[in-house]
Amino acid sequence: MTEADFLEAWREHLTDHRHRSPHTVRAYLSAASRLLAFRKFASWGQITAIDGPELRRYLARRRADGLGNASVARELSALKAFIAFAGQQAGRHDATAPRLRGPRLKKGLPRPVSPDDARNVAEMVSALGQQDWIGARDRAVLLLLYGAGLRIAEALSIKGGDLPLGETLSVIGKGRKQRIVPILPIIREAVEDYVERCPWPLSKDGPVFVGVKGGPLNPGMIQKAMAQARKALGLPATATPHALRHSFATHLLGAGADLRSLQELLGHASLGSTQIYTKVDTATLLDSYRNAHPREKK
The missing domain is CATH 1.10.150.130 (Tyrosine recombinase, N-terminal domain)
Incomplete structure (x- = not known):
């Protein structure tokens, strides 16, 4: 062979x-x-x-x-x-890979952005778009990441047949796992605004979010738009599109959401993947304490 x-x-x-x-x-x-x-x-x-x-x-x-x-x-x-x-x-169904342990990794915490920064980024990509419809497109995608906790690939997989968006959306995530996510009015309005401005016809079986030539949108374009908005707003390099998904999870947990519900919303296969956000929330709480407590101030 x-x-x-x-x-x-x-x-x-x-x-x-x-x-x-x-x-x-x-x-x-x-x-x-x-x-x-x-x-x-x-x-x-x-x-x-x-x-x-x-x-x-x-x-x-x-x-x-x-x-x-x-x-x-x-x-x-x-x-x-x-x-x-x-x-x-090779027909050796009992064969296994070598039992070799990989290097130990220090697990870093996701770095969420604040609710205000998330909104500001969405508005900035709209303002920086080369054309009005491109700015509206990028804003709608980022709102889906922050407002519904979608991954970029999940947002870009939305089809014309899913329009108009309702109060919920069925998403196929990693491992072909299906989940239902709520869609806030501001997200529906952003997607509708983009669809009205889009110069390309959107078919029922084709993607909702398209590139400048009408083909499927490359995820790199959303990452590029986010990077430009981040620089314009003076945000750190950790403010990435995926950080908006982290922010969705962290802010929900801080508002009282339980881990099991959050696991379903994020489409995590195991609860362990979701539990990291409890550490993020605690870290945020400690930062707030240090910034506010008079004995912690210098």
Whole structure:
């Protein structure tokens, strides 16, 4: 088999059977491609035969190229999945990936933006848009991230058939998991404003949010618009589109939302992923205390 054969089978498995996101598919394919370039394999069985010491040597070489702990951990996770898949392809259904532990990672807390900053960013991208309809488009997308807790990919997956938006929206998130999110009036109005201004016809099966040529909108354009607005407002580099989703979760938790409800709204597979926001809320509370308490002031 050739490298292309291995990668095509891996891509098909990730896309059609595991329903991984495009970002995950690209990352996992890249990791497999680097391994296949490092050492030539002629069969799935040879890939399955990779043991812990060999995989450790390979990762040591990757680290020598400048990879940090987080990147090494991601690479190891992708390669373990690829090697386990190779075992299935070789007919060894009891085969497992090498039991190799990745580097310990210090888990950082998400950095939410304040409600005022979230609103200001949404208004700024509208003002900075090259055309009125582009500004309205970017504002509507960012409001979906902050007001409904969507990921960028989820917001951009909204179809023309979903219009006009109602009080709730059905979203397909990671792992093809479906969830229902509430849509606030301000979000509905922002989307309606964009749709009225959009110069391109929006089909029932096509995306609502389109690029300058009428095709599907690239997520990078939203990231670029957010970066421009962030600089104009003097906000830190941590004020990213995904930070708006963090802010949605943090502000809901601070207002009394329970973790289980928040888990459903965010589409987290496990409660552990949601519990990080309790730490964020506590950190915010402590910051407020330090800034307000007279003995903490200098």
